Amino acid sequence: MLTSDIRTDFWPFLPPTAGSTNSLTPAAFGSGQAADFGRSFGAPFELLLAQVLLRLLDRLEATSPLPPAADSTLPPPINRASLPAPTWIYPTPAPQPAEDSLFVPQPSSFSLAEVAAKQAYQQAAPAPAPAPVPTPASALTPAPVPANQSVFSVQSSVVRLKTDDWRLTTDSTPLALSDFPRPPGDNGRGMHWIPTTASTPEVVDRFMSALKAMRIKWVTFLNDGANIGANDYLVQQLKANGMEPIMRIYTPGLQPVSGDLGAAVRHYKSLGVSYFQLYNEPNHSIENDGRQPDVSRYLDLWIPAAKAVIDNGGLPGFGALSPGGEFQDTEFLKQAIDGLQARGELGLLDQAWLAIHNYQGDRATADTGGFSRFKVYADILQEKLGRVLPMIGTEGGSFVSGPQDEARRITLVTDAYRYMVNREPYNFAYTYWVIANEAGGAADPAWEWQALIHKDGQSPLVDALRELT
Structure with missing residues (x-):
């Protein structure tokens, strides 16, 4: 009014x-x-x-001038529920969008760990971004580092080095791309592990063989907060088979990490984990407990968690944005970097990497709205930082609603993996979601149709990846 x-x-x-x-x-x-x-x-x-x-x-x-009245001459909004469902869909339990909504969060019934909401983006332009909001200074500080630990930390924009695996310099010099660990025989092929926070040795052995047959070199898996021990055998087998583990520190939405994160990082770093993804798709309401995404709230949680990871020898993952979130991924990334600078915490990115979710739908590999989303992020990083962070895909893929499009899907996914052979230096891995679901002990049937391996068979994509040279 x-x-x-x-x-x-x-x-x-x-x-x-x-x-x-x-x-x-x-x-x-x-x-x-x-x-x-x-x-x-x-x-x-x-x-x-x-x-x-x-x-x-x-x-x-x-x-505070009020906005002009709505133009009554405009046509009524489109009732999207009356439109036919697309054949090509992005990974979400319910592919049909709700009325008058471009991007719709879908609930997950996963009882062990709420895996990433897979609503990357429908066949529509990205959602408009909210206006920038000033970011208040943060009073959060990292937990104290135990004495005699082999760690490095960032304080007052100066990197203090204690013995560790990476080559570091002083005066807050960012790590070079070559300083970030990679697996032996790296080919950029990634795969997301079963959506559980723990796997039995029998499950690990079975699917480790499948990963090796598909020549996978990067594996993302879920860890329940700062839990220690549940994923020990999985990490040991990944390292023994020449694969680089990426641990996603699972939290139910944007909440503080439960437990002693520093202790968990030290433990898994000793087993061979260097990469720790902190939070997931913070630009999506489903990962914000149903609230609207907020850059400041994300930074309030990410900053202390990143400090705990760095101070205990790990490399924190930043971003993991959904290109289909209610808050546009590119604008969220820009505001998050600006927010770090405003808080005096930009130096945390000197030892960080960018997690990406480059789902592709039916788009060709060159499309920056799909697989090549990393090119858009690279431009933003270059503009904001004057350099590009390492990017590791922790989710991705292409999904269809029926067998009639399976051949096209296989072509798109194998093309993406082929691209990684001659990829950009900063583009570390492309990761397919997900290797298995119920066959690996997961409790949520919502992800079953996206799994490569089932209790009663497997996707034709498995054989295609095995044959991919």
């Missing part, structure tokens, strides 16, 4: 001479309202109250 509409409601309470700035005359209204003017205003108290409220409206208009 406009302030002029509110003034109309106060008209019966005012005499012809009421006010100056907010004076109302019969000419301002229709003939019927003018005719009733002389006999409509009420008691002195009503008159005084109306004048006070109108003066408040003056001040509101002066300090």
